[in-house]
Amino acid sequence: MKQKISALMDGELFEDESEVLLDQIKGNQSVRKNWAAYHLIGDVLRQPEHIHCDLSAKVRELMQDEPVLFAPRGRAIREKTRAFALSAAASLAAIGVVSWMSLQIGPESVPRMAMQSNPIHPAKAEILPKSNDYLMAHQEFSPSTDMSGGAYYIRTVSYRTDDIQPRNNPGNK
Amino acid sequence: MTDRDVDQQLVERVQRGDKHAFDLLVSKYQRRLSRLISRFVRDSAEAEDVTQEAFIKAYRALASFRGESAFYTWLYRIGINTAKNHLLSNKRRAPTSTAFDAEEAESFEDAGLLREVNTPENELMSKQVVGVVQASLQQLPEDLRSALTLREIEGLSYEEIASVMNCPVGTVRSRIFRAREAVAENLRPLLETSKGKRW
Numbered sequence: 001m002k003q004k005i006s007a008l009m010d011g012e013l014f015e016d017e018s019e020v021l022l023d024q025i026k027g028n029q030s031v032r033k034n035w036a037a038y039h040l041i042g043d044v045l046r047q048p049e050h051i052h053c054d055l056s057a058k059v060r061e062l063m064q065d066e067p068v069l070f071a072p073r074g075r076a077i078r079e080k081t082r083a084f085a086l087s088a089a090a091s092l093a094a095i096g097v098v099s100w101m102s103l104q105i106g107p108e109s110v111p112r113m114a115m116q117s118n119p120i121h122p123a124k125a126e127i128l129p130k131s132n133d134y135l136m137a138h139q140e141f142s143p144s145t146d147m148s149g150g151a152y153y154i155r156t157v158s159y160r161t162d163d164i165q166p167r168n169n170p171g172n173k
Numbered sequence: 174m175t176d177r178d179v180d181q182q183l184v185e186r187v188q189r190g191d192k193h194a195f196d197l198l199v200s201k202y203q204r205r206l207s208r209l210i211s212r213f214v215r216d217s218a219e220a221e222d223v224t225q226e227a228f229i230k231a232y233r234a235l236a237s238f239r240g241e242s243a244f245y246t247w248l249y250r251i252g253i254n255t256a257k258n259h260l261l262s263n264k265r266r267a268p269t270s271t272a273f274d275a276e277e278a279e280s281f282e283d284a285g286l287l288r289e290v291n292t293p294e295n296e297l298m299s300k301q302v303v304g305v306v307q308a309s310l311q312q313l314p315e316d317l318r319s320a321l322t323l324r325e326i327e328g329l330s331y332e333e334i335a336s337v338m339n340c341p342v343g344t345v346r347s348r349i350f351r352a353r354e355a356v357a358e359n360l361r362p363l364l365e366t367s368k369g370k371r372w
């Protein structure tokens with residue numbers, strides 16, 4: 001504990017370490033005396049001509065009449081403000097980049113692209129006369145038919161009119 | 174963390190209602206502030222009162238302290254203003270009227286002034302404290318004495334001391350602590366016995 005106090009007064013502890021230590025030593029008279037003695041030693045070594053009586057006891061006495069302070073945390077507010085400013089700047093930068101990119105594409109470039117695009121022409125394929133029969137026979141497999149779902153179950157048939165006439169009619173014999 | 178960060182941490186604790194943290198700041202800065210004020214207020218008893226008043230004013234104003242400047246600079250300004258107001262209220266002129274700021278005041282060497290105004294009792298006590306600290310320092314092993322001197326007088330960081338002494342930072346930390354503790358051990362009887370005399 002004492003070694004940590006020594007390091008704390010030299011600013012050689014990490015912030016979280018010193019927070020924990022300050023919580024631990026809060027109101028501890030023994031620690032306060034060590035802190036005061038270590039600072040007195042430093043003052044004697046630096047300015048031996050200016051050592052005088054200890055005023056902290058008197059100030060502590062006067063402080064008893066003073067109200068407890070509850071002020072906003074300066075550093076926390078600054079850090080929050082800084083974080084907010086950074087995030088706002090990043091957002092603005094992102095919006096700026098996106099806007100710039102959209103301006104580079106530009107609203108007039110779309111019709112220009114449309115105008116420049118070549119008209120679509122249907123492919124001209126020479127259909128052989130023989131292929132008509134083939135196509136007719138396999139029409140059910142064609143994706144262009146409106147009945148593509150049901151075409152699988154439909155069979156194409158053909159008939160001649162003389163086949164319909166009854167053959168067993170005795171009157172015809 | 175730096176020394177300034179430690180002060181800021183203590184200030185924020187005071188701002189959150191921790192009066193004990195202010196006590197640590199008083200212990201740390203009382204002699205430096207008193208030395209500064211004694212440049213204006215020559216009577217030692219008056220200088221003591223003004224120093225105490227400056228600390229109380231600082232405590233009251235601490236809610237508005239945002240850490241834009243170092244705490245000690247801010248405290249010294251309060252000290253200077255309190256001393257000047259004290260002289261004005263007693264219709265006396267400040268010895269170094271306008272061209273005087275906190276930074277100059279801190280580095281100003283005027284060894285004779287405080288001795289001149291100190292009471293014989295305080296003078297004796299001061300001499301005893303200084304004598305014990307210096308004798309204790311001389312009794313320390315060389316490595317402990319060097320580490321403490323480099324820290325307190327030269328103001329080097331632990332890392333810089335480690336570089337100078339060619340040892341790990343952890344060793345520096347340990348040596349400085351052991352040196353302080355050895356000196357404090359000799360100092361404690363003197364501080365305890367003179368409690369009534371506010372030492």
